Amino acid sequence: MSTDYLLKDEIEKEKIDTSCDTDCELHRVTMEEANAYMNEKKKAAPMLANATTLCILSLVPLFLVSTLNDGLAIGIACTILLGMVALAVFIFIKTGIKLSPLQYLEQEPFETEYGVTGLVKEKNQSYQEHYSFSLACGVVLCILSVIPLIIAGCMEASDYVCTLCLAVLLILVSIGVNILIRVSTIKSSYDTLLQEGDYTKKEKLVKKKTETFTGVYWCLVTAVYLGWSLWTKQWDVTYMIWPVAAVLYAAMYGIVRMIMKLEK
Template sequence: MILADKIIELRKRQGMSQEELAEKLGVSRQSVSKWEGAQSTPDLNRILQLAEIFGVSTDTLLKDTEELSVSTAPVSESAETEPPLRKVSMEEVNGFLAANEKHSVFISVGVFLCIICLTPLIVLDNLTSVGDAIGVPLMFLIVAAAVTLFIITSQRMKRYEYLEKEGIDTEYGISGMVTEKKSKFEPKYTMSIVIGVILFILAVVPTIIIETIYGENKYTEALEPTLLFVFVAIGVAVITRSSIIMDGYKKLLEEDAFTREKKSRSHKPNPAFIIYWCVVTALFIAVSFLTNRWDLTWLIWVIAGILTPVVLILFPNKKS
């Protein structure tokens, strides 16, 4: 076993991400990534630090003939009962990345459809006398299409659920390859967040402009909320797609929410979180239709988002 593989294995046994190990060593995450990808070698001082952090000898790290035993690195008391790491091949990783790319598209389109599902009803209700008769069925058809997308893509991704629940041991070279892809994607990810937030902020601008120029009439009352929903839907879809792709890289690297420690926790959804957003959705729909102030009721989503951390603190999910 070469040094690169030993660093990967020992880091994962400790339940550390590349960022956490880099912080302990006082180096950049890119440096750790290069070591694990066998693109460079740590200097002597870093070797000594690595040996101290992992609780092994420098011979264990440096000698290619030296293999890591199960008890080489100190682990938590619960490690004895932990299941063995799942081996993941390069072929499987490439398959997951391709599937995750498609998954991100399906989910983002589904989210977009869910957000704009009310727009046909709003438009038809303002411009025709049969708005409810046609608009309501259209709304349910759009929701059904979104749910279909969610179900199809969820079934396709079932084979990769272990990445969220089990510790993994990737083949040599995979960590470096995934890290490189993640680094290249990070600027796009940041830009997508920026674009999404800008669209949220600008969502109300068309409403203000239209009302200022044309005043209130049946056409503006139909157009204003429609544009508002479209802007928000595009913003959410853009952020959703890039977030799913980024999470895919983090699953393979076992970073952030996908570290060994966090995988060992319960994966059951928080009931309070689900109930909270159901109530927020019902409140938004009820207030919007009762007041017909779609230009203002969108703020309910903003306020709900701000209050989400409070809900999670007051009603934390129980660990298994």
Template structure:
């Protein structure tokens, strides 16, 4: 009989908790209980009696349909953002973009310094005071001195945004805050466009340093790589810093790359990026430190960027076709 009671409770769990439902449940339980004991008197086993009772009285859908009763549907709850949360998130995003942009620039500067020191040894700028191994060691140490604080900046910026991780899920933005964020987004649009143009132009002209250096010597071409990396560092800072500010508006308004449809795509693409870029960096360092290919191994980064862009584009097209 306990099985029948549990089954009945589960059937009424999604129905409104009204007096009508309570009376219906009690009447149905009384009928099921009467039928159960009748079957037991006829010599039916426990399992047989329970099975027959459930089969005869277990269809609650027909009964509720006749009575015009609809099951209760739980609405998804999403937090309502307050003014201080919105302001705090936009400020945290801006500071995060600053720290990450500086961190990436430091990493590129560290790599550029490593190339500069090793190349300076090869062309005799160090005056023959150090051996090749010592020069490589000094270059590696110099690079690490730039990379270590960059890693600290990455961690710090991530911790600052940790308190706002709930914005990755669903939330509600009040109308007055939505209008406020839209106004700031429109005012920032021209600044972002200018930063994007400057960053792209810097990336386009950066290889000129290598072309000019290669016209003189192979060592000068390596020094051109140093100049290229520094120009790219400035461009990346512009992309990251101003891009983070733009993203703060898109996240709050849940538009563009932060719409519901794009969130799933970003998780997949972000997972691939977390693998491919560290792998590209390892290839760059190994080919330079072990095989001394500093003059050409820089090409691993543009190749990685092209391949990653192709993957992202193909994945987005595939997902778009799947939704259509």
């Protein structure tokens, strides 16, 4: 077994963050804890990816029957939607509970015992090529997903054909997102243990302060979407709130972070 990670760990000890004073005691992550965390995240990756895919695909049956003006068909489609979302929520909750004992690694600063950092760096480097390739494939699928809808629009296709193209869009997006979540979940386990990227000590502090904003924002978006859709019955139009909300969220999140920095 390679011992390069032990040598790498020696180098890392020279770069210890001195921002915490000598009286500050941080949890020391053992090799067993690190391996347990990486293994659990690896198991959780397909579960989280599939649950997200269920949420995206849950809209497909509703879109397919939205142009039929058939109350029974729409009712069945809504039932399927709620069933798929319920199953997805069950998976999210079950996976979250399983990961909760080790969730402090993503929320609190910590130190690692000898050899842990080097081991994780070695795993991270060996995973980088697969991660980069899968990330590119997922993003490309999401970009290409709009092509059928654009072609249908240019050809002035019927509403039903456009709805079919919209369903194809959601299917392609669900596949792309599935790939992205699978590899990102595993990659995040390495970043978490290395306290890099979105899991540095500063980022953890920012996340703690902004998690309320994130929760309230998406609850409001969901409420607006459901209210608008149920009021107008135009499910094939109201879905546009999600890409708009995603772009708006990125802008508002950036503003919140900037305000927090100014307050400091």
